[in-house]
Amino acid sequence: MRTIGERVRLTELGWEKDLAYEVVNEAVPDATGDKVLVEVEACGVCYRDLIDRSGRFPFLQMPITPGHEAAGRIVDVGPNVQRWKVGDRVASLHRDYCGECGACERGDTCFCTRASWVLGLLADGGYARHLMVPEKALYPVPDELSSVQAAVLHCTYGSAWRGLVVAGGLEEGQRALITGANGGVGAAGVELAAKLGATVVAVVRDEKHRALVTELGASEVIVDRDGSFHKHPSLEKVDVVLECVGKATFNASLRSLAVGGRMGLVGNVDPEQAALNLGFVIVNGLTIRGPGGCTPRDIDGIVAVHRKHPLRFLIDRELPLSAADEAQRLVRAGGLHGRIVLVPSA
Ligand SMILES: [Zn+2]
Ligand SMILES: [Zn+2]
Structure with missing residues (x-):
């Protein structure tokens, strides 16, 4: 049985209470509809996660698992999923998109007004061993990038x-x-x-x-x-x-x-x-x-640059998922050299 395993929960706004780290031994639900289950291998800690925690988005749902910079491997797909199969390497966008509206047709999927699955704000995010998302909230990770590198790619x-x-x-x-x-x-x-x-x-x-x-x-x-x-x-x-x-x-x-x-x-x-x-x-x-968020087309542009002139993917440090609260406090203190990336234990 695949269990939910490690996850981090934001249960209270602000900085008095630490993020909660827990290990859940219940079964992971099956992927339904257009949902995809990702086994997370790395998740970036973004300044936006701190803004979420500070309560600057009034629509934030709580309790919630933070994180919108997850990368890993697909372990289950719902019956309506068209673009992915088990085993594919993927990383998350901030949110899904409809694929049909004017913004999506122009390739500006980050401006889609029909997106509903906003990671870390409206839906559980990537500070977890498992991440369940609609298939359009993901993009493919090129073979030459590790999951830690992919975690810092889109944001x-x-x-x-x-x-x-x-x-x-x-x-x-x-x-x-x-x-x-x-x-x-x-x-x-x-x-x-x-x-x-x-x-x-x-x-x-x-x-x-x-x-x-x-x-x-x-x-x-x-x-x-x-x-x-x-x-x-x-x-x-x-x-x-x-x-x-x-x-x-x-x-x-x-x-x-x-x-x-x-x-x-x-x-x-x-x-x-x-x-x-x-x-x-x-x-x-x-x-x-204001450029909005990153789209799959932008990722293609960055990967093309990387193939010509390799990028460094600056990582300040990797920390275990259990240190998520410490990681956010380090980001809050500032002065880091690149991202902190959280890594679930195997
Ligand atoms: Zn971010
Ligand atoms: Zn759209």
């Missing part, structure tokens, strides 16, 4: 790709600036932008991150603690900003853009609203675009 590289390429229209030879450049999405952005042939300016909060972001491909590193890096004497205006922080760096990012510059806005760490100088945007012809 770090995918968010960076959406911000830089889809929202920012970044092209070879252009200049890109990336805030929060040592974090999961930021580091992926530095790597991707450099491999796409851009000149990369990395903004970090601490000198200790300089070596890392330089190694990932940054040509210039600005250490900034007060959101004034746009005044740095060496900074030349950039074509694209990947804004991975939010309010603290938003204004300096905007003022770093050249005329006609584009910002891919992916970070929103501080729940406070940011002020926006409307005239500055109008006069300089700037674009600020």
